[in-house]
Amino acid sequence: MAVEQKATDTAPSRAAIDAALTTEFSPEQVERLPLKVTGSIPAWLHGDYIRNGPGTFKGMKHLFDGYGMLVKFSFKDGNVTTQQRFVQSNAYLKFIERGGKLKYNEFGTARPALESLPVIAAGLLGIGQGFTDNATVNVFPSNADGSELLAVTESVRGTYRMDTKTLATKSQEKFTDNIKGDLNTAHPKLLPNGDTINIVVGFGDSYKVVRQRREEHSREEIAKIPLSQYPAPSWIHDFPVTKNYVIVPETPIYFNMLAALTIGSAPYVQFDWKPETGSLLHLVPLDGDKSKIRHIKAPAYFAFHYFNAYETDDGKSIHMDFSNFEQPEMLNAMYLDNMRASKYSVCPSPVTRLTVPLSGDGEATMSKLMKNDAEYTFSELPRINPHYKGQQYRYGYSVSSKLPASFGNALSKFDMQEGTSKQWFEAGCIPVEPLMVPSPDAKSEDDGVVLSIVMGADGKSFLLCLNAKTFEELGRAHLPYGIPYGFHASFVPAQ
Numbered sequence: 001m002a003v004e005q006k007a008t009d010t011a012p013s014r015a016a017i018d019a020a021l022t023t024e025f026s027p028e029q030v031e032r033l034p035l036k037v038t039g040s041i042p043a044w045l046h047g048d049y050i051r052n053g054p055g056t057f058k059g060m061k062h063l064f065d066g067y068g069m070l071v072k073f074s075f076k077d078g079n080v081t082t083q084q085r086f087v088q089s090n091a092y093l094k095f096i097e098r099g100g101k102l103k104y105n106e107f108g109t110a111r112p113a114l115e116s117l118p119v120i121a122a123g124l125l126g127i128g129q130g131f132t133d134n135a136t137v138n139v140f141p142s143n144a145d146g147s148e149l150l151a152v153t154e155s156v157r158g159t160y161r162m163d164t165k166t167l168a169t170k171s172q173e174k175f176t177d178n179i180k181g182d183l184n185t186a187h188p189k190l191l192p193n194g195d196t197i198n199i200v201v202g203f204g205d206s207y208k209v210v211r212q213r214r215e216e217h218s219r220e221e222i223a224k225i226p227l228s229q230y231p232a233p234s235w236i237h238d239f240p241v242t243k244n245y246v247i248v249p250e251t252p253i254y255f256n257m258l259a260a261l262t263i264g265s266a267p268y269v270q271f272d273w274k275p276e277t278g279s280l281l282h283l284v285p286l287d288g289d290k291s292k293i294r295h296i297k298a299p300a301y302f303a304f305h306y307f308n309a310y311e312t313d314d315g316k317s318i319h320m321d322f323s324n325f326e327q328p329e330m331l332n333a334m335y336l337d338n339m340r341a342s343k344y345s346v347c348p349s350p351v352t353r354l355t356v357p358l359s360g361d362g363e364a365t366m367s368k369l370m371k372n373d374a375e376y377t378f379s380e381l382p383r384i385n386p387h388y389k390g391q392q393y394r395y396g397y398s399v400s401s402k403l404p405a406s407f408g409n410a411l412s413k414f415d416m417q418e419g420t421s422k423q424w425f426e427a428g429c430i431p432v433e434p435l436m437v438p439s440p441d442a443k444s445e446d447d448g449v450v451l452s453i454v455m456g457a458d459g460k461s462f463l464l465c466l467n468a469k470t471f472e473e474l475g476r477a478h479l480p481y482g483i484p485y486g487f488h489a490s491f492v493p494a495q
Contacts, residue, residue: 015459019482039475053486062108068136204231240309324352428457
């Protein structure tokens, strides 16, 4: 017998969970759909909020597996419209063509080994596509005027150029360089001059830090770092960049080679956890001076994402702030059956700082930044004011939890200087990444708004708009349907 959820419950409603993890295809919305707004959206907010994430979980086993769909909210004079379209990746098109059967393995969903191995082998031999190109994780502008986007994932092939106005898929990125490696991070870093930095790796290869000039199709290798656990690379989903350094975080979460080839299993999806090896932080100068590359030992930790990193004023250290998991059980918690059954309690991930020495033989040290981690318990999908990337900053924002919880069911603002936090929560809801958009005439770091797509308790989504300073709600735009759980977003100001 179903138990009716009370307004005071902290668990998401059944309707919210079912809609967020749906096996139905979210409807494509090609034309702009005007949305009802309650409260008010600041008139200065003019442009497009665009988020990437699964448009369906049909046939999938893990949260990271759904086929990518871009969702756009356009703002003008306090009004909001929406559009959404699937990224037309080869993996998605083959899935449709094959009647809902995978052609390429996804993060946590694999075809039987006898079907997978020929595809993977062809990719490794360079005679076909071996890895999924399902661009479902991140999205950001690829050119100066924001008219084109890049939708990306963790495979090099999974980079697609998208039209910002229509969300139409334009083309798959074809790199014209000879840099080898099938995998890269899903979080390329945009530098002030428009270049992007990323880390490329392959099995039995090395970590390659690469630079791509804006609107060009080739990448330049800045540095090459050997694998410490050859032939298995560490799984690097995200990495920090400061004004002068790229940090390659080789944490002790390593690909299990047999599991990656679908002929074995691993304790954490397709990874092994080796905390006894500790972590290695490879500091690579952005100017390309390979003689200044440093390799710093650090405590074992597991992280999906980093808030920010910056060099201290005295030039002696780098501070790296991130959501710190003691071990990677969160990966198993995100199997869809576990999420639908609320099987796992939310995994604690306190806001943590690594202080990394820039000289001498010292190791990196770890410290917590918040005075009371119980105020939020879980921190993930972190964002900051984009104007402070790679610089000293004060405020961060993330999905958090109000206990008891098996989901991230709240949003938090963190004051990294004072060690305090504020939280937004609404019973029965599932919010996702809070994107901070600074006011065009901002007078302080937290002068702006925070935007998050929230799955409502009724199974329909709304776009939440919070005051970034007070963390109080300003307004929301209501959709007539639910949008599946998604990941990362960008804001493209109107030209």
